[in-house]
Amino acid sequence: EVQLLESGGGLVQPGGSLRLSCAASGFTFRSFDMSWVRQPPGKGLEWVSDINTRGDYRQYADSVKGRFTISRDNSENTLYLQMNSLRVDDTAIYYCARVPGGDRHDFDVWGQGTMVTVS
Amino acid sequence: DIVMTQSPNSLVLSLGERATINCRSSQSLLQSSNNKNYLAWYQQKPGQPPKLLFYWASAREFGVPDRFSGSGSGTDFTLTISSLLAEDVAVYYCQQYYSSPRTFGQGAKLEI
Numbered sequence: 001e002v003q004l005l006e007s008g009g010g011l012v013q014p015g016g017s018l019r020l021s022c023a024a025s026g027f028t029f030r031s032f033d034m035s036w037v038r039q040p041p042g043k044g045l046e047w048v049s050d051i052n053t054r055g056d057y058r059q060y061a062d063s064v065k066g067r068f069t070i071s072r073d074n075s076e077n078t079l080y081l082q083m084n085s086l087r088v089d090d091t092a093i094y095y096c097a098r099v100p101g102g103d104r105h106d107f108d109v110w111g112q113g114t115m116v117t118v119s
Numbered sequence: 120d121i122v123m124t125q126s127p128n129s130l131v132l133s134l135g136e137r138a139t140i141n142c143r144s145s146q147s148l149l150q151s152s153n154n155k156n157y158l159a160w161y162q163q164k165p166g167q168p169p170k171l172l173f174y175w176a177s178a179r180e181f182g183v184p185d186r187f188s189g190s191g192s193g194t195d196f197t198l199t200i201s202s203l204l205a206e207d208v209a210v211y212y213c214q215q216y217y218s219s220p221r222t223f224g225q226g227a228k229l230e231i
Contacts (some may be wrong), residue, residue, distance in 0.1 A: 044226045045161075045169065045214070059219055061220050079150075103155070104174055107169070110168035112168070
């Protein structure tokens with residue numbers, strides 16, 4: 001079964017840091033670009049960051065650029081999001097999602113999400 | 120950034136009725152080189168992550184019931200549910216992947 005499992009969320013004070021992880025299973029992780037998408041409580045979806053298969057090309061939303069860093073370990077089938085200088089408005093459920101590939105940049109597999117609360 | 124606007128924000132319908140959700144983009148999502156619209160639709164049920172329903176505006180993801188359909192081109196797109204079931208209660212989002220940053224509509228909440 002194709003699966004993504006996030007971890008690492010929690011309560012952190014403004015200005016603090018957290019590192020999220022996303023463990024992938026059931027598919028060839030190294031063959032897919034990956035993304036993080038977040039959802040503030042009761043609100044809509046916001047794309048946060050992408051990383052390519054080799055981990056040498058990354059993109060970020062303006063709202064997190066310079067504060068968040070996406071990375072991956074293909075040997076461990078794990079995606080990461082290092083979040084520094086956290087702000088109250090970073091409070092959200094953080095989902096990791098798989099990018100199908102080719103010309104597609106929708107998200108065909110999603111994890112259950114991990115909650116980050118900045119307060 | 121491409122702005123995605125959905126309408127209505129919410130809709131309340133009866134079982135068996137037809138639901139129509141619209142999505143408009145601030146610029147065309149049609150790539151002329153391949154004649155594809157870079158638009159996806161998702162369904163998010165309470166307490167769950169989003170689930171992909173359609174990509175390329177009208178290509179149904181595996182396992183999505185055929186009472187769901189996606190249509191449209193350019194800047195105007197529609198998600199239609201032909202005959203509502205109770206299990207269709209959810210928030211529906213459109214998303215463009217024509218350019219970065221990938222952006223989502225604000226969501227349309229469907230209630231029965």
